[in-house]
Amino acid sequence: MHIISRKALVDFWTRYPDSEVQLDEWFDTSSRARWGKWADVRGAFPRASYLECCLIFNICGGSYRLVVRRSANWKTLFVVGVFTHREYDRDEWKRFCECR
Numbered sequence: 001m002h003i004i005s006r007k008a009l010v011d012f013w014t015r016y017p018d019s020e021v022q023l024d025e026w027f028d029t030s031s032r033a034r035w036g037k038w039a040d041v042r043g044a045f046p047r048a049s050y051l052e053c054c055l056i057f058n059i060c061g062g063s064y065r066l067v068v069r070r071s072a073n074w075k076t077l078f079v080v081g082v083f084t085h086r087e088y089d090r091d092e093w094k095r096f097c098e099c100r
Contacts, residue, residue: 001033002076003068012064012082022059023082026066036074054080054097067093 006027013020026045035041041048041055049056055077057066065088067080080096081087 001030001035001074003027003031004076004078006079008079008081009066016064016084019059019064019082023066026057026059030077035070051094052097053099054093064088067096069096072099 009023009027013023029044033040033044035044038050041050045057047058053069053072055068055070057068058064059066059082064082064084066082067088068077069080070077080093083093
């Protein structure tokens with residue numbers, strides 16, 4: 001998978017250092033992945049969720065949420081953001097998840 005952009009992850013873990021190890025592991029695992037469907041994602045991340053074109057990953061036991069938008073061909077992931085529960089619950093990230 002091609003992931004755009006790692007910088008968003010680094011920016012988040014700079015503010016929330018407890019997330020660094022898991023976000024870095026997610027990036028490494030996802031970069032090597034060859035996902036073609038939702039079941040492939042669940043094989044690597046059983047607790048992940050899906051909303052339209054977005055994949056949602058629990059970070060630090062669910063303390064944070066990583067939201068990425070997948071491309072139509074499943075070859076690229078665009079980091080929408082990493083959110084605290086308060087930010088995630090505002091649902092502002094959902095506007096990036098509509099499949100076009």
